[in-house]
Amino acid sequence: MPFVDPEEAIKERVLAVQEYSQLSGEAVANLFRKPRYVADMLTQADFIGVGSLPIVILTGLSIGAVLALQTSSTLQQFGVTTLTGQLVSFSMIKEIGPVLTSLMLAGRAATGMASELGSMKVTEQIDAMRALGTDPIKKLITPRVVATVVMLFFLSIISDLFGLFGGYIVAVSLLGISTRQYWTSTYQQLQFADVFQGLIKPFFFGLIISTVGCYYGFSTKGGTQGVGRSTTQAMVAASVLILIFDFFITRFMIGVFGR
């Protein structure tokens, strides 16, 4: 294996961060410039949003159900299993709903973007688009960013709702909690800060998923092998960034709202 010069390696990383920032900045700035590719945005929204619905619903349901099961065994020791709904709602709405939905979408959408754009890059289709006088960032990236941010917001809400529903099924059928007890405890302690935290995260995560997926697609080199490499890197980078940003957003929100 050839020895990698550390200086060169660092320079490459810094350059990658610079290129990623430039690409993301331009993609967002294009929102305020014409032409706006509304049809492309809707196509992407259909693929990212509607297409991801089954997996998001399934994930939400199963995590909500598992959360209810796991928390109830601890709560049972203190004789407060009636608080199961509260714990499920807190966990789902503030944390697990948006994070898990984003990770699912990173696996589905970021990889899809990286492989699609990567294939276009290695077959010179992106250069062809530039040669035809069309800005590929405006035509290909901006619609994906808009669609991902908007759809992830709604997907997170759907995931939260199905998570609560999954918890409800377990609470009623296995834990002997009444319907009224469960739903009352889910919203009783919920405050604006909790919901806000759960809704602001998808915005950042959507930006991460789309810009990382598109960046790796646009920077693909080396034929079909390169496309495969970009796809894997996009998935890993998006997931890691989501987890890192989740910590900082949560810390910031606790600092602002105190919970």
Added chain:
Amino acid sequence: MPDPAASNGHPQPSEVMLEFKDVELGFDQHLVLRGVSFRLHRGETKVVFGVAGSGKSVMLKLALGLLQPDHGTITVLGQDITGMAEQELYQLRRNIGMVFQESALFDSLTVEENVAFRLVEEHVSPEEIRERVTEALRFVELEHTLEKFPAQLSGGMRRRVAIARAIITHPEIILYDSPTGGLDPITSTTIVELLIKQRDVYQTSALMVTHRLQDGFTMATHCYDKEKGQMVPVKEGRENTRTSFLILRDGKVIFDGSGQELARSTDEYIREYIS
């Protein structure tokens, strides 16, 4: 001071359409082009020869502003594109057609959508788009492939669709990157005939990169006969003066002139190359 004729988008007959002045470009500390200078005049077709890796395709990408030179200036349609902002380049590129080596058709779009791409971007009416797409595809004799996807076409057909996409807006300059590369001799002849037809019917200036000598010489020795609807050899002793040759060697221009000058060249490398 900019040339007023060029700035209004209507260059004059003898005008320089494309000019490279002392252009240099390197990748990873390796110089690909070294001090390349040449001019392409209106209506002229310049055939660029060179072995693989001599910098031919890079030269086309520079002419289109897809790459920027490290040194020197490139003037296209009277505008210096060196250091030009990408947004301005998009405007300029609308007057230039490009046929990529591997066609570079959008594989998720049909032939019709590929050819119509530029017109859709310019918000031309659907009726006019249909008419012009059919006309462009008829030019390359592929009007029956409107609904097909690129994957359903042969290599030669894809190349012809790429030509249709490049000529649909009747650009001032067309850049051909190895238009016959990887094709069988019969299909190659069909493609060269199309390039000759484009040159003689629309008087377009063109830069044609190829490593196939035969294609270049056919361009220089044949013209399109509208009555017969095919290319025919030009009369004995009279070369088609609108086709010139440029030879690159290790990123340097070692020949730039007419076919007759090329045939008379005493340079050992050139003699060996064209033999």
